[in-house]
Amino acid sequence: MWTDLKARLLSAGKVKLTGVRADPYIARSTAGPGAGGTGSVFFSINGRRVRLSLSNTADIELVHLGEGNALLLFDGMEYSGILEKPAFHCPRQAYITITGSCIFQCRYCNVWKNPQKRKSIQEIEEMVESVLPDIDAISLTSGVLHSVLEEETYTLEVVRRLSRFDLPIGVSIYPLSDTSGRLKDAGATEVKYNLETATEALFSIMCPGLCRDDALNALRAAVPVFGKDHVFSNIILGLGETDEEMELCIENLCKDGIIPVIRPLTPGGELASNSSPSPKRIVQTARVHEEKLRKYGLNPKNSLTMCPSCTGCDLIPGRDT
Numbered sequence: 001m002w003t004d005l006k007a008r009l010l011s012a013g014k015v016k017l018t019g020v021r022a023d024p025y026i027a028r029s030t031a032g033p034g035a036g037g038t039g040s041v042f043f044s045i046n047g048r049r050v051r052l053s054l055s056n057t058a059d060i061e062l063v064h065l066g067e068g069n070a071l072l073l074f075d076g077m078e079y080s081g082i083l084e085k086p087a088f089h090c091p092r093q094a095y096i097t098i099t100g101s102c103i104f105q106c107r108y109c110n111v112w113k114n115p116q117k118r119k120s121i122q123e124i125e126e127m128v129e130s131v132l133p134d135i136d137a138i139s140l141t142s143g144v145l146h147s148v149l150e151e152e153t154y155t156l157e158v159v160r161r162l163s164r165f166d167l168p169i170g171v172s173i174y175p176l177s178d179t180s181g182r183l184k185d186a187g188a189t190e191v192k193y194n195l196e197t198a199t200e201a202l203f204s205i206m207c208p209g210l211c212r213d214d215a216l217n218a219l220r221a222a223v224p225v226f227g228k229d230h231v232f233s234n235i236i237l238g239l240g241e242t243d244e245e246m247e248l249c250i251e252n253l254c255k256d257g258i259i260p261v262i263r264p265l266t267p268g269g270e271l272a273s274n275s276s277p278s279p280k281r282i283v284q285t286a287r288v289h290e291e292k293l294r295k296y297g298l299n300p301k302n303s304l305t306m307c308p309s310c311t312g313c314d315l316i317p318g319r320d321t
């Protein structure tokens, strides 16, 4: 039931939140799907979670009954669950964007379109401290303020300073070929370098000025550094790739020990005219994903940080299926 329901919710993307005011449950993010929008909520049933963007014009209704109890009204059915309070960006994590602007202009990304300042290291430490009892992990992402190397250097210092909290630290930045060793030495636990597209041809359209092979080589180099089940890459489903191209991409990443995170497209910005993948395609891709992970001995349940641990935006095999 959950796999099918989550696929339909991910495909629909938006809900109308009604009932008792739910301010503490609303996340407003500067990165990830929904960045810069009207906010989103995390709806959970029996410990399984989905992130839903809020829209007053959505067909799906989520009624907040008070104290986090919620009722989802969808396709003539009612589903009881809870709203989870986000720490920073998502529940149970301080997922912080270090630099909220970027010199690159990837078409699916909201960071460069909605530029924010770089956070000071002290500010980041204070943010983590403020949610400490409610988190199991720290996750960091960043745009690129000046250059990829300068951003990495700043991120390394952030990671070093946050190590004192003794929590797993996940880092998702644009990598250089030898970034992973430096991140590991600084105290990072996991990395996520996003390839975003299933094919090279789509990448060159979506991310002008960036090189998919650089990120792929950095991912491969990260596996011996961080170990099995601790290296990830987001791949967007619905950018125009075929099912065969997506399957090949998943197979190749898993073969190299990298866990793909398959993210159904949220149409918006420059991609507003694209459609979200259908629930059927989301579930079919999740089945392929599950099979390939098993074939190569990978398990996202062992992840500690970032999206594979959060699961809000994706069907994660082993956690959702």
Ligand code: SF4
Pocket: 032, 033, 051, 089, 090, 095, 306, 307, 308, 310, 311, 312, 313, 314
């Ligand atoms: S799955 Fe990733 S992008 Fe989505 S809410 Fe969770 S941490 Fe953010």
